[in-house]
Amino acid sequence: TQLLEQSPQFLSIQEGENLTVYCNSSSVFSSLQWYRQEPGEGPVLLVTVVTGGEVKKLKRLTFQFGDARKDSSLHITAAQTGDTGLYLCAGAPGSARQLTFGSGTQLTVLP
Amino acid sequence: DTAVSQTPKYLVTQMGNDKSIKCEQNLGHDTMYWYKQDSKKFLKIMFSYNNKELIINETVPNRFSPKSPDKAHLNLHINSLELGDSAVYFCASSTDRGLVYGYTFGSGTRLTVV
Numbered sequence: 001t002q003l004l005e006q007s008p009q010f011l012s013i014q015e016g017e018n019l020t021v022y023c024n025s026s027s028v029f030s031s032l033q034w035y036r037q038e039p040g041e042g043p044v045l046l047v048t049v050v051t052g053g054e055v056k057k058l059k060r061l062t063f064q065f066g067d068a069r070k071d072s073s074l075h076i077t078a079a080q081t082g083d084t085g086l087y088l089c090a091g092a093p094g095s096a097r098q099l100t101f102g103s104g105t106q107l108t109v110l111p
Numbered sequence: 112d113t114a115v116s117q118t119p120k121y122l123v124t125q126m127g128n129d130k131s132i133k134c135e136q137n138l139g140h141d142t143m144y145w146y147k148q149d150s151k152k153f154l155k156i157m158f159s160y161n162n163k164e165l166i167i168n169e170t171v172p173n174r175f176s177p178k179s180p181d182k183a184h185l186n187l188h189i190n191s192l193e194l195g196d197s198a199v200y201f202c203a204s205s206t207d208r209g210l211v212y213g214y215t216f217g218s219g220t221r222l223t224v225v
Contacts, residue, residue: 030210031210031211031212033213033214035214037152040218040219041218041219042115042201042203042216042217042218042219043154043201043214043216044216045213045214045215048210048211048212048213050210050211086152088154090154090214097142097159097205097207097212098144098156098159098166099156099214100156101146101153101154101155103151103153104152104153106152
């Protein structure tokens with residue numbers, strides 16, 4: 001059973017377009033994190049959200065944590081080719097610090 | 112550079128062999144982890160370990176064992192390697208404190224069992 005479902009699984013867009021990636025679960029998380037992974041490297045942390053309804057911005061990336069702390073979204077404005085990568089959400093249920101990762105969204109931004 | 116470093120980057124070995132992957136972090140983190148990433152890029156927790164507690168994912172075969180000589184190191188030893196063990200293995204670390212935390216990952220070890 002997948003605890004965290006991401007959609008879409010694959011996304012290919014043109015440079016300059018906007019996109020949103022979703023991370024959904026039936027479980028409540030004390031914190032939710034987003035990572036980006038490039039080929040041959042480990043995931044790199046982008047953001048951690050901990051409060052229901054929280055919105056965080058990182059340049060052209062906007063992250064939102066659902067009010068019930070069960071879901072999250074990542075919105076990228078005016079995508080660039082450098083945004084290409086595997087985007088992973090990860091959550092820590094309850095007080096545990098072991099992260100459960102989502103199924104991933106492979107984003108390709110075409111020039 | 113502060114980082115999580117793991118060696119080797121690539122490991123090709125025959126079925127039945129025993130191998131180890133080393134991991135070191137100089138971030139002063141309290142907890143270290145091993146994750147397995149399969150061919151579909153799904154990351155699955157194998158172990159988490161700090162100086163107080165080892166948590167083992169119940170689905171991990173007992174051929175896999177973590178070994179921690181000190182707080183900065185968590186090595187992964189694998190006995191009697193099988194074809195299905197082929198994957199990319201990631202070491203990670205994190206602090207024990209606060210809700211706003213994240214993992215720092217190593218760059219991975221691609222294990223191929225032939």
